[in-house]
Amino acid sequence: MYWYKNFNKYLLTPLSAVLITSGLYSCRPDVKETGSEKRFFDVSAYFKNEAVRLTKLNPAVTKSASHNNDTQTQKVHIKNWTAELDLFTISDINKPSWRDSYTIANSGDSLIIYKAKLPELKTKEILVRKHSGKVDLVMIYNHTDNLLYQSSEKLTYFPDSLYLIEKRQSVKLLGTNKYKIEGILR
Structure with a gap:
């Protein structure tokens, strides 16, 4: 047993140091690729920045929500702009695998249109209009269209004035539902 106590005392200390050091090395932060420039308008970053800006601004919003033409309207202050603009944020098309999946059309300096080349892509089209370099x-x-359901969304955003989410969803055996959320910023 004497050799085991000495083994633990003298050998495990240097061995432990090596294991801890190698463990710490594996915990280093991921390094992003350089040169990974966004090919398309960065929808995700834009709406994340808008959520932060609107949270600080805290505007009053006249918000209407309707389901199959049954509408409710109220004046609110949105507490979680990140969640409120989530459908916009997740429509980002800047995934590396989609680099060649969209066409880009410019209408002068003010309008850029991105259109999906492949029918299986969920985001079919994005229009970005700028005035004096500002969106x-x-x-x-x-x-989205599959065997179980069909879903169409039209998302519209005017900074500092209006956001509109229009959704139509048809589910087999359950029928069609229409949703509309409109927020007018004051």
Whole structure:
């Protein structure tokens, strides 16, 4: 037993140091690739920045929500702009695998249109309009179609004035539902 106590005392200390050091090395933060420039308008970053900006600004919002033309309207202060703009944020098309999956059309300096080349892509089209280099309109068209359901979304955003989410969803055996959320910023 004497050799075991000495083994633990003298050998495990240097061995422990090596294991801890190698363990710490594996905990280093991920390094992002350099040169990974965004090919398309960065929808995700734009709406994350808008959520932060609107949270600080805390505007009053006249918000209407409707389901199959049954509408409710109230004046609110949105507490979680990240969640409120989530459908916009997740419509980002800057995934590396989609680099060649969208066409880019420019209409002068003010309007850029991204259109999906492949029918299986959910985000079909994004329109970004700028005035004096600043975004003044973002429109996104999403569509999903499979054996169980069909879903279409039209997302419209005018900074500092309006956001509109229009959704139509048809589910087999359950029928069609229409949803609309409109927020007018004051």
